[in-house]
């Protein structure tokens with residue numbers, strides 16, 4: 001598993017039983033910042049297989065605190081369920097909270113959204129770009145896990161491009177449009193209009 005890289009390190013792996021099945025959790029670190037990330041893998045594959053994967057960006061409020069202000073928690077659950085149903089797959093869980101602005105800045109952005117701004121306007125009002133995420137560690141993580149061809153669960157074309165730029169073959173995309181509620185319909189509409197996410201328009205009416 002250990003690969004030499006100037007930017008990233010693999011740390012260790014362990015069993016991770018979950019509600020859906022038994023995964024293995026793998027720990028990684030960005031050397032320059034000390035930022036920690038994890039990958040969950042399930043099942044087995046050959047080097048040439050197309051592996052179902054999800055790149056999930058940390059969302060403490062949605063993933064751990066049950067918020068329905070976004071669709072993150074529902075997407076995380078659905079991704080793990082999909083992987084187990086398909087018998088193999090990988091979830092890359094990147095610690096890029098709030099599209100990269102961090103937890104406390106996300107709460108500041110939520111405050112501005114409570115006052116009427118949309119998710120992009122709120123980021124920009126705080127002096128950030130709409131999306132600050134960096135996916136470069138994904139190439140290293142997938143390399144360590146011996147994955148080179150993927151079926152990516154996402155509605156976000158930027159993730160497809162980011163993987164292609166890293167030399168990963170994105171053979172297919174599986175939409176992941178779970179968790180749309182009255183609490184987040186406007187937020188998701190904004191993501192389609194301003195950030196390029198692809199959603200079935202009927203789901204957003």
Ligand SMILES: Nc1nc2c(ncn2[C@@H]2O[C@H](COP(=O)(O)OP(=O)(O)OP(=O)(O)O)[C@@H](O)[C@H]2O)c(=O)[nH]1
Nearest residue numbers: 057058059070096097098099106109119154155156
């Ligand atoms: N700045 C900011 N971040 C948010 C907000 N709502 C959710 N997030 C963060 O957005 C990230 C998830 O992004 P999404 O746009 O839902 O999904 P995606 O990862 O781009 O695309 P998918 O693969 O289709 O889910 C997580 O890091 C969340 O913490 C918000 O209103 N403002």
